Structures are given as structure tokens and as C-alpha cells.
Amino acid sequence: MSRYRRLSLWHDSLGDDPLEPRPRLEGVRSADVVIVGAGYTGLWTAYYLARLEPQLDVVVVEAEIAGFGASGRNGGWASGELAVNLARAEAAQGRHQLVRQHRAIFSSIDEIGRVCLEEGIDADFKKGGTVTFASNPAQVSRLRERLKSEAAWGFGEDDYRWLDPAETARIAKSETALGSMYTPHCAALHPFRLARGLAAAVERAGVTIFEGSPVEAIEPGRVRTRHGEVRAGTVLQCTEAFSVGLAGGSRRVIPVYSLMIATEPLSTRTWEAIGLEERPTFNDARHLVIYGQRTADGRFAFGGRGAPYHFGSAMRPEFEQEPQVHGHIHEVLRRLFPQIGGAAITHTWGGAVAVPRDWTAAVVFDRPSRIGYAGGYVGAGVSASNLAGRTLADLVLERDTDLTSLPWVAHRNRRWEPEPLRYLGVNLGRLLAPMADRVEERSGRPSRVLGGMLRLLTGH
Numbered sequence: 001m002s003r004y005r006r007l008s009l010w011h012d013s014l015g016d017d018p019l020e021p022r023p024r025l026e027g028v029r030s031a032d033v034v035i036v037g038a039g040y041t042g043l044w045t046a047y048y049l050a051r052l053e054p055q056l057d058v059v060v061v062e063a064e065i066a067g068f069g070a071s072g073r074n075g076g077w078a079s080g081e082l083a084v085n086l087a088r089a090e091a092a093q094g095r096h097q098l099v100r101q102h103r104a105i106f107s108s109i110d111e112i113g114r115v116c117l118e119e120g121i122d123a124d125f126k127k128g129g130t131v132t133f134a135s136n137p138a139q140v141s142r143l144r145e146r147l148k149s150e151a152a153w154g155f156g157e158d159d160y161r162w163l164d165p166a167e168t169a170r171i172a173k174s175e176t177a178l179g180s181m182y183t184p185h186c187a188a189l190h191p192f193r194l195a196r197g198l199a200a201a202v203e204r205a206g207v208t209i210f211e212g213s214p215v216e217a218i219e220p221g222r223v224r225t226r227h228g229e230v231r232a233g234t235v236l237q238c239t240e241a242f243s244v245g246l247a248g249g250s251r252r253v254i255p256v257y258s259l260m261i262a263t264e265p266l267s268t269r270t271w272e273a274i275g276l277e278e279r280p281t282f283n284d285a286r287h288l289v290i291y292g293q294r295t296a297d298g299r300f301a302f303g304g305r306g307a308p309y310h311f312g313s314a315m316r317p318e319f320e321q322e323p324q325v326h327g328h329i330h331e332v333l334r335r336l337f338p339q340i341g342g343a344a345i346t347h348t349w350g351g352a353v354a355v356p357r358d359w360t361a362a363v364v365f366d367r368p369s370r371i372g373y374a375g376g377y378v379g380a381g382v383s384a385s386n387l388a389g390r391t392l393a394d395l396v397l398e399r400d401t402d403l404t405s406l407p408w409v410a411h412r413n414r415r416w417e418p419e420p421l422r423y424l425g426v427n428l429g430r431l432l433a434p435m436a437d438r439v440e441e442r443s444g445r446p447s448r449v450l451g452g453m454l455r456l457l458t459g460h
Contacts, residue, residue, distance in 0.1 A: 004065060008073045008349040009262040009301060010192035017196055021065050025210035025228040031059040033396060034223045034232040036215050038062035039071035040381060041374050042238035043198040044389025045396075047115070050205035052393055058207045059230050061223055063214040063242070067195025070240060073351035074382060075260065075291040075303050077281045079130060080106045080185030083361040083378035084408070093407040099154055101406045106159075106185045108383040111390075112194070113187060121197030124296035127187040128280035131168065133336070135176035138440035138447070139285035143181045146285075159183060172275040172282060174336045181285075188279045188293040191382065218246060220369040234396050236372040241352035243375065244313040251415040253376055254422060255315050255352035259325050260303030261333070262295070262347040263340060271298065273339040282336075286440075287433040287447075287454060289379070290332055300340065302333045306434065307350065309426040312419055320350035353379040362411040363388050365395035372396065376413060429454060 004019040005012050011019070033049060035042045038060050046058050062068070082105050089098055109127065116125050134140040143162070150160045160183050163171070168180040199209060217224040222231050241256075243249035266274075276282070276294040283291050292302035306325045310316075326348045334340060356362070356376035361384055365372035372395065374388040375381075391403040403409075416422045436450035 004068070007068070008192070008260070008351075009299070009347040010072055010076075010190060012347065013190070013297070014192055014196065019065060021211040022209050024212040025061055025225050025230065027228045029059060029228065029230045031057045031208075031230055031232040033058045033234040033236065034230040035060045035236045035238055036218060036223055037238035037240070037242070038066035038199060038209055038211070039069050039238060039240060040195065040198070040385035041240065041388050041392075042236070043195065043202055044386050045236060045238060045374070045392045046202045046207045047198060047205065048390050048393035049396065050202060050207055052397055052399075054206065058202075059232065060202070060207060060209045061213050061215055061225065061230060062209065062211045065211050066199035066209060067192050069242060070351045070353055070379075070381065071195045071385075072192035073260070073349060074191045074258075074379070075281070076189050076191045076293050076295075076301060076382070077130070077291060077380075078109045078112050078125075078187040078189055078383040079281070079380060080109065080183060080383070081380040082384055083356070083359055083376060083380055085359050088358065089360065089407060095153065097407045101408060104387055104403065104406060105383055108386040109185060109187050112189075112383060112386050115201075116194070116197070119197060119201040121194060121201065123194040123197060124190040125187055126189070126279040126296070127184070128278040129182055129184040130186040130281045130283070131163070131171050132181045133168070133172075133174050133177040133282065133284040134179045134181075135174075135284045135286070135336070136441050137178065137444035140178055141446050142285045143179070147181060159185065169275070171278075171280060173273065173339070174282075175338050176284070176336055182280075186281050188281050188295075189382070190296065215246065218371070220371055234370045234372070236374075236392060236396070238374060240375045240377070240381070241315065241354040243354065244315065250313060251418070252413065253354040253356050254309065254313050254416055254426065256305065256309060256355050256426070257307035257319055257322075257350050257352050258289075258303055258305055258379055259307055259320070259322055259329060259350040260301060260348070261326055261329050261345050262302075263300045263343045264346050265298040266300070266340065266343055270339055270341075270343075274337055284336070286437045287451065288437055290329075292333065299346075300333060300337070302329060304329045304332065306430065308430065309423065311423045315352055319352075321348065322350070353377070353381075357414040357416045360411060360413060361388070361408055362413055363391045363395070363406075363409050364411070365392065
């Protein structure tokens with residue numbers, strides 16, 4: 001129990017749930033559908049399968065406990081963002097299709113809130129939107145360009161709008177903000193409570209979850225673990241970054257570690273000096289990703305990228321603690337909101353997100369083999385996983401719906417380069433992002449050269 005409590009603030013603040021693993025899979029079990037992975041994608045898929053076809057026998061197999069991975073450790077953003085390479089996707093699918101998919105992601109935020117209400121999941125869900133600060137003139141320029149691009153795609157001020165410094169300060173009093181971009185399409189939540197609540201909801205619907213059952217092989221009609229196997233007509237892989245440890249997964253995605261910190265609960269006076277009353281999520285327009293929220297219990301939960309990629313897509317618990325990176329994340333938070341003063345950092349943690357080579361999430365279901373897969377969210381999976389789960393359920397049940405014709409369905413990701421090329425390339429990108437940010441902070445102008453190199457390297 002204590003091992004799971006130490007994973008993150010979210011695990012530590014769950015409440016009375018003892019976090020004892022459910023029984024493991026032993027022997028041979030038959031089912032209609034077997035899902036590998038009890039994170040968001042697997043649980044949402046199980047949830048909608050059970051709702052659409054209650055007579056189905058659905059089994060979920062999990063290596064640890066439900067919500068062990070990124071689903072329980074993320075920043076708690078159910079956002080309207082989607083991992084997609086816009087230029088390539090537009091050329092392949094057309095602008096209308098991409099806009100339709102983004103609108104579907106927007107609606108997934110409300111769908112998560114609806115399910116939480118209907119199922120009694122206390123996930124601290126609060127749809128307060130996202131405010132993206134412009135912390136220097138270069139970021140002002142980048143956000144202005146982003147707004148022009150969104151308008152060209154057909155998104156209006158109800159979707160994205162510019163806030164001047166005074167309007168920004170009414171939402172959040174960041175010391176660095178020269179203005180901001182605001183979108184209502186995001187909700188803050190407690191990610192682990194959502195995962196645990198979903199697990200309980202699918203069990204109430206008749207789904208069986210086996211925990212402590214690492215999968216050794218996924219084959220047509222069968223999933224095999226060390227102690228047992230499930231034989232099923234449909235097999236779905238929902239393992240996100242952990243896909244790299246399964247056969248054929250070493251180059252499908254790479255695991256990129258994102259690290260987080262949490263402060264102690266701040267005083268009412270401190271929050272009055274900061275704002276964020278409606279709990280909007282927040283970041284700024286730097287190249288190196290950062291993300292934060294005001295939690296329901298009055299803390300900052302704040303994170304960012306910057307941790308190294310490890311050779312061979314290695315994933316180990318010790319990679320979740322990088323004191324230098326956690327220290328830098330703390331410094332960034334203090335620059336954004338020096339009002340926190342000497343507030344103690346009570347939790348530091350991390351987890352791996354799955355990054356496909358073409359930066360595009362995918363939902364795939366092969367009807368002849370009846371094997372399916374969804375993932376590659378690049379850290380934006382809280383709401384995307386809900387849409388993926390609904391889509392996978394429709395594909396499995398052969399329902400011809402609006403979701404099954406979205407452009408990410410049947411998308412085949414490029415494979416990552418073999419080592420050592422991907423080790424060198426990914427870590428070069430990790431260094432370029434903060435270099436570009438430092439140049440922009442000093443000059444006040446967008447870093448065209450470094451930013452261009454970063455876009456060329458990442459394909460995004």
C-alpha cells in the first residue's frame with residue numbers, strides 16, 4: 001500500500017482507498033473482450049462497451065493497479081488539446097475533418113464531467129478553462145500568431161481569445177504576464193480519483209479487472225500473463241508509454257518523462273494575491289512545456305518536461321525523481337507566482353508519456369484479427385482518452401458513428417528511428433527547447449533558428 005501512496009500527490013491524497021491490488025489473473029479465463037491496461041483508455045473503453053452492450057463479458061488486465069501510470073500522475077488537465085501534426089493531417093484528411101475532431105475533443109471534456117456526476121466520481125472536476133501567459137514579448141508574438149491560426153481554422157473568440165494584462169490579472173496575477181490567451185475548453189481535476197472512480201464504475205457494470213498481472217504476450221484471440229491467460233474474440237491494447245515493454249512496441253512510441261511538484265496548501269490570503277478562483281489550468285508560451293493547476297485543497301500542482309530520454313526507451317522508477325529538474329520546475333513556478341514565498345514542496349513525482357514519431361494520436365482496430373490499439377497522446381490524454389474509449393467501443397461493436405470516421409481512426413504512426421539515433425535526436429530536442437526559451441527571454445524576439453530546428457527535429 002505504501003509503495004502506491006508514494007507515487008504522487010494524487011495517490012497520497014486519495015482518501016480511504018487502501019490501494020490494495022485486486023486479485024491477479026490465474027489460469028485460463030474466457031471473455032468476449034480483453035483489454036490490456038487499466039489506465040484511462042482501457043477503463044473508458046470498458047465503460048462504454050458495458051454501457052452499449054451490457055451482455056458482453058469484458059475483462060481488463062493490469063500490471064499494477066488501476067491508475068498506476070500516467071492516468072494517475074498527470075497534471076489533471078482535461079483539455080481541448082490533441083496530439084496531431086496539423087500540416088500533415090490537413091494534407092491527408094482535409095481541414096474540415098480536423099476541425100471536427102477538435103470539436104469532438106472539446107465535447108469530451110463535458111462528457112467526463114457528465115460521467116463523474118452520473119457515477120458519483122468525486123474527481124474535483126472544475127471546468128475553468130486554460131490561461132496561457134505571455135511571459136515575454138516573444139511569447140506575445142507566438143500567442144498572437146496562434147490566435148490568427150485558430151481563427152483561420154474557424155475557431156472564434158468563444159474558443160480562444162486574447163486577454164490584455166488587466167483582463168489576465170482578473171483571472172490570475174502572474175508577475176511575468178504581459179497578456180495571455182484564454183480558452184474555456186479545459187477542466188481541472190484530480191486524475192487518480194478519476195481513474196479509481198472509473199475502475200469502480202466499470203466493475204459495477206459487470207466488467208472484471210485483474211491487477212498485479214503483467215502481460216507477457218498479446219496475440220489474436222489471447223492475452224497471456226505469467227500466471228494465466230484470457231481467451232477472447234477481441235483484444236485491445238491500451239498501454240500508452242508501457243507499450244515499449246511489449247513485443248513490437250519498442251519503436252511505436254517513446255516514453256518521455258514529465259515531472260511534477262506540489263506545494264503545501266496555501267493560505268486564503270495567498271490565494272487572494274494570486275487569483276485562479278475558478279481553478280483555470282495555466283501555462284505559458286515557452287517552448288519547454290509547463291503546466292499547472294490550483295488544486296481543490298488549495299495547493300499548486302505544477303509540472304514540466306525537461307527530464308532526459310533514456311537509451312533504449314528504458315523506464316525505471318528512479319527516473320521519476322530528478323532533483324535538478326524538479327528544482328527548475330520549482331523556480332519556474334516561483335517566477336510565475338512569487339506570491340507563494342517560502343511555501344514548502346510536499347511532493348515530487350513523475351511519469352512517462354507516450355510520444356509517437358509523427359506526434360499524432362491514433363485509434364486503430366483491425367477487423368480481421370480483432371486487435372485494437374489507442375494512444376500516443378503526448379501528455380494530452382485525459383480528455384483524448386475518453387474520446388478514444390468511445391471510438392474503440394464503437395469500432396469493436398461495428399457501429400458506424402461520427403466517431404468512427406474521425407481522422408485519427410486507422411492512422412498508422414511512423415516508427416521511431418533505431419538507437420542510438422533516437423537517443424541523440426530526442427535529447428537534442430530536449431536541449432534545444434530551453435535554449436530557445438533563454439534566447440527569447442534575453443532578446444524579446446522569437447528564436448527563429450532554434451525554434452525552427454526544434455520543429456524540424458520533432459516534426460511538430
